[in-house]
Amino acid sequence: MSLSDFFNMGGYAFHVWTSYGLSFVLMLLLVLLPIKRKKQLLRSIRKAILRRSQT
Amino acid sequence: MWKFILQLTSFRNFYRFSGRLLPWLGGITLVLFAIGLYWSLVVAPIDYQQKDSYRIIYIHVPAAWMSMFVYIVMAVSGAIHLIWKTKLSVVIANACAPIGATFTFLALVTGAIWGQPTWGTWWVWDARLTSELILLFLYIGYMSLYSAIEDRATAARAAAILAIVGVVNIPIIHYSVDWWFTLHQSASISVSKGSSLHPSMYWPLMIMATAYKFYFVTVLLQRTRNEILERDQNANWVQEMEKQL
Numbered sequence: 315m316s317l318s319d320f321f322n323m324g325g326y327a328f329h330v331w332t333s334y335g336l337s338f339v340l341m342l343l344l345v346l347l348p349i350k351r352k353k354q355l356l357r358s359i360r361k362a363i364l365r366r367s368q369t
Numbered sequence: 370m371w372k373f374i375l376q377l378t379s380f381r382n383f384y385r386f387s388g389r390l391l392p393w394l395g396g397i398t399l400v401l402f403a404i405g406l407y408w409s410l411v412v413a414p415i416d417y418q419q420k421d422s423y424r425i426i427y428i429h430v431p432a433a434w435m436s437m438f439v440y441i442v443m444a445v446s447g448a449i450h451l452i453w454k455t456k457l458s459v460v461i462a463n464a465c466a467p468i469g470a471t472f473t474f475l476a477l478v479t480g481a482i483w484g485q486p487t488w489g490t491w492w493v494w495d496a497r498l499t500s501e502l503i504l505l506f507l508y509i510g511y512m513s514l515y516s517a518i519e520d521r522a523t524a525a526r527a528a529a530i531l532a533i534v535g536v537v538n539i540p541i542i543h544y545s546v547d548w549w550f551t552l553h554q555s556a557s558i559s560v561s562k563g564s565s566l567h568p569s570m571y572w573p574l575m576i577m578a579t580a581y582k583f584y585f586v587t588v589l590l591q592r593t594r595n596e597i598l599e600r601d602q603n604a605n606w607v608q609e610m611e612k613q614l
Contacts, residue, residue: 324421
């Protein structure tokens with residue numbers, strides 16, 4: 315099987331790659347968004363600690 | 370054993386324990402996906418009727434299984450909250466909702482994309498498809514109900530009740546293909562009857578299903594830890610942990 319055969323998926327390239335692509339994007343977002351949120355949370359917690367130690 | 374489980378229900382202990390578990394879960398998920406995707410897209414043979422379009426099975430079926438599994442986790446967490454008033458179970462149930470909604474959405478969309486060449490239509494209002502769509506609305510309903518109620522304790526209780534009532538939909542989804550005449554095919558794999566899939570197609574599907582399970586636990590812990598951090602941001606243990614960094 316050649317690489318172009320693989321991407322062509324026997325003529326079903328649109329169906330197969332749209333399904334896999336959409337699943338990949340959404341499931342990646344489900345991992346990345348909480349990582350971003352965690353960074354935000356830790357930043358605000360650190361800020362609050364700094365503010366308290368200064369006063 | 371019970372003592373260990375009880376100790377885990379405290380936010381602080383759960384945060385620490387899950388933090389140690391997370392890199393392992395993430396690693397196992399990646400390895401399983403690497404093997405599963407290679408097997409599904411390259412190694413597994415072509416289907417003699419559907420040709421390569423059948424390869425959608427490797428992401429459609431695990432997403433559909435997870436859409437129901439996550440719902441049960443969410444409803445059981447809700448029930449545990451109602452019975453024992455544990456805060457951790459609310460956090461877990463809340464974390465389940467967006468993840469389960471994503472799996473449900475993916476099951477519906479990959480199903481539609483698969484249905485187009487196989488059935489000649491993207492969508493029919495048959496029992497399997499309709500009950501899966503209702504599942505999506507149940508997840509969305511859980512999230513909107515929780516965020517619509519200002520008081521946190523009332524919100525948690527109301528959302529838990531919604532989740533528990535919605536469980537009736539799960540056996541309907543599962544048995545819909547047997548109870549009604551549907552365009553959707555009946556199960557190829559069942560606990561009681563085994564599998565009608567050829568082993569060369571069955572095993573990659575099992576690897577993908579396991580990858581989805583590990584993936585779910587990974588993202589569930591991520592979300593649970595974030596809400597713990599948010600709720601306990603003024604607690605001593607969070608302050609101490611942050612000062613050490």
